[in-house]
Amino acid sequence: MTKPPRKPSKPLLGEADALLRSRPRRRRDPDQPNLPLDPMPARIEPCLALLRAKPPKGDDWVYEIKWDGYRLSVHIEPTGIRILTRGGHDWTHRFPAIKLAAMWLPVGSAILDGEAVVLDEQGRSDFGLMQQSLGGRGGKKSSSDAIFMAFDLLYFDGHDLRKSELDMRRHLLGDLVPAGEQGDIRLSEQIEADGDELLASACELDLEGIIAKQRRAPYRSGRLGEWLKIKCVQSDGFAIIGYEKSTASFGGIGRLLLAARKGEQLVYVGGVGTGFNERSAAELRSQMDKLIIGNPAVDTGRKRNAIFVRPELVAEIQYGGWTHDRKLRHPSYKGLREMQDNARIYEIA
Template sequence: MTKPPRKTSKPLLGEAEAPLRSRPRRRRNPAQPNLPLDPMPDRIDPCLALLRPKPPKGPQWAFEVKWDGYRLALHIEPSGVRILTRGGHDWTERFPAIAAEARRLPVATAILDGEAVVFDERGRSDFGRLQQSLGGRGGKRTSREAVLMAFDLLYFDGRDIRQTELTSRRHLLEGLVPAAGEKAIRLSEEIEADGETLLRIACEHDLEGIIAKRRDSPYRSGRLGDWLKIKCTQSDGFAIMGYEKSTASFGGIGRLLLAARKGDELVYVGGVGTGFNERSAAELREQMDKLIISKPAVDTGRKRNAVFVRPELVAEIEYRAWTHDGKLRHGSYKGLRDAADEAAVYEVS
């Protein structure tokens, strides 16, 4: 004979009319830790763009304008804001407008990657104007004109998102930074166009060039090919070896003598005698006169009225091409790179 079901010690349900209740919840112990957050990196080496002669093709590439300024990392932390140069130097005090705007962004912790620029009357980023606003190489001036064009987000509200694909990082950045207006932090917008069309338009407007980025790429420090740069005109850093004197030129500088890197050595690549104004030439002359040496650091050939200097200054030079014997053609001086920017001297093969 089948036994009747055994009564449970406690009914699964109480009386039909009685409300169901869970057992009382215990108050959370404040000492109990929250879910772990990713530690905020003290510094991140930037992702750098490889130079290419033509834009890549395909839907996997996103395109932006190439900005001409100083690469910066903006750290927003509970303790405050830090603005770091590419070389890791703290320049927070030198960009007060950017720092003030960073404090107003709607985020508790973040690291933004971007470029500090100063715009000219036509809305183009102008490296020379940025340099002047900071007081030249080695200057200590603050720049209230500089704007941070933000193009990537590496850390966001307690999470390290460098391994997230670019498209997702950009989506978060677009919700954080305004795309236009007069603010000191602005979004470097992706432009819906194929690379060749965008490059042509950029060159027609006298911009420096464009940047191409793989949409599915994580953020990787170094020059690994996830980002590419395509320039309208060549612009690179060259070591200053000295100058030829001239009584008819600004600052008495007739022509700068320049060198590029070849392996572990420097090689002479010609001179540049244009691009100076009275102010930039005077500042450059003051810097060079502190470094005068009796003999050139590399063979420059026979030069009349030449003054040679230790190759410690890096000039940003815009140029059109190279001669058959490895000299710069149609070069123009744009400004001195600051040591904190860690600008590389151009390498010749």
């Protein structure tokens, strides 16, 4: 065991054997301002990505993989952890593993922006698996399978970072959530590559697409163009307005009848009869049976064996494009969107 240093037998002396003393501390000038800390926002509206057909060009853009899950913000506060959905709903209790991981991050206060996802066996995010882990739309289960892919840092130890450039925010985020770690909070890594080549690689791996971000842009809430999304396949939300019955299909659902928004109205855009499994069809049928109405909310044309419902459910549909008469081409059902996730119905221009 190391011994404590002995006290000097004599005081330290300077020139002319004068005692060495520190300078007396000045009193603080009351006119000198304190350096204030930024108040921690209770909630920040997320920055949203604009859809584009092709990746942008230029060195000002960096790329990430597009994750297919639930957009969340993780608030690390002196009083505890809060996990908020895109719509501002508190879902802390539904992501206990992410909450626990946030408690171990080496920071006193922070707001992380990212996406909760469930990965399949190939490591790809799967929206259907994400929903199943939460017990389906309207379910009350907590997800033990979801992980949080962090892609931005908005607040850090008393400092609001939204006016800082993306490169600075990402630098601090990388110190907080190091690349390559495999915990329940992981870094969504940036990729500096040619956008067209990266998109092609993402599509070959059956990923949803890529996100392009301006490296020098501040963080601005809304869909303003600093972030762009480029998809391998089109996927959007459509209102369910009914279904056609079938005794040979899961849940007795032959086809879902779908609508998009045009101005203040809903318009019929066709139906979808693929993408269901026994579990998702049973969940759908249970939800729709609570919403049955006598007449369709929009004109669907003549339909046999159709049951109509109030347009309160939003289905995420993957599709290959549009027909000449504005119906969905090759649609496939992916799952139901949550209202807490700001379920958005596709708008026809």
